[in-house]
Amino acid sequence: GDSVTQMEGPVTLSEEAFLTINCTYTATGYPSLFWYVQYPGEGLQLLLKATKADDKGSNKGFEATYRKETTSFHLEKGSVQVSDSAVYFCALSRKNTDKLIFGTGTRLQVFP
Amino acid sequence: NAGVTQTPKFRVLKTGQSMTLLCAQDMNHEYMYWYRQDPGMGLRLIHYSVGEGTTAKGEVPDGYNVSRLKKQNFLLGLESAAPSQTSVYFCASSVPGQGTDTQYFGPGTRLTVL
Numbered sequence: 274g275d276s277v278t279q280m281e282g283p284v285t286l287s288e289e290a291f292l293t294i295n296c297t298y299t300a301t302g303y304p305s306l307f308w309y310v311q312y313p314g315e316g317l318q319l320l321l322k323a324t325k326a327d328d329k330g331s332n333k334g335f336e337a338t339y340r341k342e343t344t345s346f347h348l349e350k351g352s353v354q355v356s357d358s359a360v361y362f363c364a365l366s367r368k369n370t371d372k373l374i375f376g377t378g379t380r381l382q383v384f385p
Numbered sequence: 386n387a388g389v390t391q392t393p394k395f396r397v398l399k400t401g402q403s404m405t406l407l408c409a410q411d412m413n414h415e416y417m418y419w420y421r422q423d424p425g426m427g428l429r430l431i432h433y434s435v436g437e438g439t440t441a442k443g444e445v446p447d448g449y450n451v452s453r454l455k456k457q458n459f460l461l462g463l464e465s466a467a468p469s470q471t472s473v474y475f476c477a478s479s480v481p482g483q484g485t486d487t488q489y490f491g492p493g494t495r496l497t498v499l
Contacts (some may be wrong), residue, residue, distance in 0.1 A: 279428075282477075307487075309490075314492075315429070315491050315492055315493075316389070316475055316490035316491050316492045317475065317477075317488075317490040318489075318490065319487045319488075322487070350417060362427060362428070365398075371416055371435075371479060371481060371486065372418075372433065373430075373442070373488060375427035375428045376427055377425055377426060377427040378427050
């Protein structure tokens, strides 16, 4: 079945460091791919998405590119801030289903 | 515009007790979902609804029931709570699309079953 695999955390970085969180997926066809973020004590909110191969999603300085050849959707940010500390979830949705399949989440901790 | 709200925020139950979690959305979304979040397992879909009066099973439906009597509300029931149902429960809603649409999440309900 469809699945999403994320790198285990926590990821600990100093402020202004470069961030990469790896995400790979297994799915038939061409799913849509998402990154959701969960700040402490809150629900999930969409960070960015890409709906077809080679699309790049971006928001708040974060980017991820839909790579069909490597079945990946890695999240990157050039310079992280303390306020980026959160749990990040990679997810996929197959066309015509509207059901999300989540990875296990990666906790990011940024220290000043 | 409150988005997606959940009631209650916290609850402690004893084994065998019952309860209902309420989810409400004011965005006129057709689709609604209930997830549970457990450490190291991400979010797993319990039940979902594609419209008023309809419900369907998700990945982990056992021990739960749901109802969607009104478009804006989606209720999750536990008839006889078990310690394995200790979790954080999230409700979400979305516009029906083709798998490309954003889901909007509530703030969660933390349930502990003793």
